[in-house]
Amino acid sequence: MAKQWVVRGRWCSFSVPVASLWMLALITAVTLLVLLGSLMLGDSLLSPQAVIEALLAPASSEYGFVVETLRLPRILMAAMVGAALALSGLVLQSMIRNPLASPDIIGITSGASAAAVLFLSLFAGLGIVWLPLFAIAGALLAALAIYVLAWRGGVTPMRLILVGIGVSAAMGAVTTLLIAVSSTATSITAYIWLTGSVYGADWQDVQALAPWWLLTLPLCIFLARRINAQELGDQLATGLGVSVQPLRLTLLGLSVLLAAPAVAYAGAVGFVGLIAPHIARRLVTRSFAMLLPATAMIGACLVMLADLMGRTLFQPLDIPAGVFVSAIGAPFFIYLLYRQRF
């Protein structure tokens, strides 16, 4: 057994393998670098000193406006969205014990998408500020539908998967149908929303999204040890004193609370929820205490990088971040798969 520290508390406990700590430090460093790089690059190229100056004293700095008002909220938004979707995927993969599970395949994202497209094609007159609310409601409804339909004196991972596929397919069909019947202008808006973008994000959006973290992050940490036990299978988990059914409902709720606001504000950014947990698993040990920060940071990096590419590579076009997420994530993951042949 590799050397590890164990943290035990009344409400939470983790094992922290020492070897993984180095990898975690590396991931943190990379995340900070990506953050700094995103602040530097753009229409105008800034030096690191200029960025730091602008961050510390935005009023006196020449670039205060560019950094503080244009770039920082957008980058923070990308980071939060990426981290939230990645964690949602991690929670779902652990709960369902299936490596293909992610908020997109289980129907949470598609519920939000269907609601958003419904809003865009029928209720757009209310004003765009209502769109996130619709999307969150759609995601919650879809998750509720999945849970209720999968309930038969308890919920098994298998039934959740099957019902999730079904609900996801139905929502996808509704979305396509709505796009097919609505006007071209609406369809284009809907398509951009479906790809996912943090274009034009401002501090208001950041303020709207940040409070969700106060709710979800403590919940993630609190549930960590139960998630570890749950992954061993229902019988073993029950034997270890985990009440499986309430935990399952909590985890599903947690994954919705993570994914729904992110999707609501940035659109259906795909692939992060699926791939970030797998990248994390290949870099650090499978202990949830290590996976949690690693997954969140990898997700944040992926979406920040994708957005950076989207706004710099094809100037003056601003390509939705969702387009580049897989362009960055997939090759890296394929490399990891290739490297770990044996």
Next chain:
Amino acid sequence: MLIPYQARSLRVGLLLLSAVALLVSFMVSVAFGQYAVPLQSVWTSFFHYDPNSIDHVVVHTTRLSRAVVAVAVGSALAVSGVLMQTLTRNPLASPAIFGVNAGAVFFIVLFAQFFSVSELNDYLWIAFFGAALAGALVYGLGAMGHDGLSPVRIVLAGAAISALFVAFTQGLLVIGQEGLDSVLFWIAGSVSGRELDVVMPVLPYLGGALLAALVLAPHINILLSGDDVAKGLGQNTLLLKVALSVLIIGLAGASVALAGNIGFIGLVIPHMVRAFVGNDHKWLIPLAAIWGASLLLLSDVLSRFVLLPEEVPIGVVTALIGTPFFIYLARKGRKHG
């Protein structure tokens, strides 16, 4: 384990009933549409073709090819779905996970932009080539592990390769918009627009692949009990897995080439059939083929009527009529292995 159709006689009955349903769906698909053809004329048009009769011309020029494509694609998708879920031991796996859809679409956009291929029928082979290439890549990555073809690796490799090809496609579309029109057919999926003489040459291969899947069924049943047990019983599991992969890529690749990206059937029909006959592939494969074909035929008919005068993408109808039944079965169903 509770399998409703356990007795042999019940299963034969179910198979016959399904076959009749398929035949009826086929006739309905040929007869109904914007222009209704009386069933009698459908019948006579097969045996006494009269080029002067409008009914006969409609049947032969548009309806028949649609119905044939629907049957071929529906059965191929459903069977490749069965094989895929068995090979990867993952109920979430669908033939698209082998990367075939993403690969096909990428090559179509590539050729549309740089080689200005415009004939829909030329795309058939380009699409098939793309599907096969992506499938081979996924297989290669999935089989590279020390334990041969591991289910988790292949599923993850498939998800990654699919995402990569989708990203390439989006990149190409960003650079030039010309590809967009040619892609729509493949992204939405459709069984129309193919002429019968283009489809016909593909059919023997599809039929052969379906037959091969049926022949392999007893071996697949043994593989299902786990690699170690199967090896202990003298099975060459590696050879069987390679054969299954080739069949899946062939069946799913041909479907994508013929009709574009039609989801749902490959993922859901296998689960529906399993709810009736369990995991015995000798029954699972033929029933899945028939149900897949029937569902696609009926969806095609409905897609002509839902939003007159426009046609709804067939995938939408498939999902809308399939989902309620699927969720009912998932709720009621036995526990899968």
